[in-house]
Amino acid sequence: MTATRPPVTRFAPSPTGFLHLGHAHAALVAWRTARQGRGRFLLRIEDIDSTRCRPEFTEAILEDLRWLGLDWDGPVRIQSRHMADYRRTLLSLRERGLLFPCFCTRSEIAREIAASASAPHGPDGPLYPGICLRLPPAKVAARLASGEPHALRLNMSRALACLDGPLTFEEATRGRIACNPAQFGDVVLARKEVPASYHLCVTHDDAEDGVTLVTRGEDLLPATDLHRLLQRLMNWPEPRYAHHPLLADAAGRRLSKRDGAPTLRDLSARGASPAEVRALAGFPD
Incomplete structure (x- = not known):
């Protein structure tokens, strides 16, 4: 029997705003899949649309992921540099x-x-x-x-x-x-x-x-x-x-920037801990 290779997953947000719970859920799916499979978790910033993307949001994404407790393997790939x-x-x-x-x-x-x-x-x-x-x-x-x-x-x-x-x-x-x-x-x-x-x-x-498993929203x-x-x-x-499945609010609406989903920074400012936010994103410790 052929041994299953450790997965290589990725999280690839666009820096058009701050991360919200839906982003946290997607990032945690990819991160935990890689870590549980002894694989690699990559971070990519999809910033090719210069009309909407902002460098300050890229920095915020990195800060918020670290605050959430996520780490990644290798350098962050910035699409606009390629x-x-x-x-x-x-x-x-x-x-x-x-x-x-x-x-x-x-x-x-x-x-x-x-x-x-x-x-x-x-x-x-x-x-x-x-x-x-x-x-x-x-x-x-x-x-x-x-x-x-x-x-x-x-x-x-x-x-x-x-x-x-x-x-x-x-x-x-x-x-x-x-x-x-x-x-x-x-x-x-x-x-x-x-x-x-x-x-x-x-x-x-x-x-x-070398991504071998693409985890993303339905x-x-x-x-x-x-x-x-x-x-x-x-x-x-x-x-x-x-x-x-996509993370939804109490009314069943998909969490999105457009609909004003609470950002990780909002939740942190209200006193939520990283563990509490991970739980809200569907990943209790």
Whole structure:
């Protein structure tokens, strides 16, 4: 019988605010899984969106995790310091004809969708209607030469044609699950204002860091289909996945920054100890 290898897990928050109990729950799931399995727990700061992320929140994340009693292995990976890596991945996909430039504004896409008799929907809403895929090559070249801002989208039909077999992933509590990345359509992998997308960066970094078990909220379960596609296209290793329920308040609402979930700093200021906060996050000592 083959021995189970110690897991490598990670916690990857975005520094757009202070950590709340939902973050604490996700961090503790990954940390305890690694520590109980005598593996490694990594910390990654997903700060590629310079319009929303702030350095002071990055510092606060590190402080709050230490206060909570968590430690991590190796240096913290700061995504904004690795943009060259993401550009190389985008270039590889583009050279294989798997990306196309999209010059559309949100309003243009919305009008096209509204004019459609039956716009298909995916996990993130209506799918991109293929406006820029229909542009003549000469017009695309001219717009690129002029320096017109554009996003980069994955040509989903071409990407799927590259697959040489079924696409699946291993979910810790459910076994093998079939993937359907087509439900995302021609997804954006680099936005006009952000040079690389979450989907691209997270799959790149999991491969780069040797993550073997991705623990994260069940709201990201559909995205796994797309991440497995990118892993296959780039010949990156396939990790296992464990999607956990999201922490909710007394009314059953998911804890989030948007809804004013109490932060760890709020709880500490009210006199809560790290042990009490860990218990509120679902991990009593």
